[in-house]
Amino acid sequence: MQKTSDGLQIVADLYDDHICVRRTKLATHDAFKSVAHPSQLYEISGIGIVETRQSTVSRYKDALRLGSQTMRRPHAMKLS
Secondary structure (H helix, E strand, O other): OHHHHHHHHHHHHHHHHHHHHHHHHHHHHHHHHHHHOHHHHHHHOOOOHHHHHHHHHHHHHHHHHHHHHHHHOHHHOOOO
16 A cells, blocks of 8 residues: 555656646746747737837938938928
8 A cells, every 4th residue: 555655656756847837838838939020019019119219211212212312402401
């Protein structure tokens, strides 16, 4: 009877270890998932980083275009 009890205790300990390891693996998996898909985090937090970047690039291109037009027509630029 004692050996059966000891055997069952060993099985119970292994099961507890398995559950603990599984919880740790799930937590690690969730952490990696949040790092692997950061765009979801940025979209949730309000203005998306992707939209911010696209807007910035668009304004930069507009500024370049405006600058090149001004350089072609120096008389259009007035200094105060």
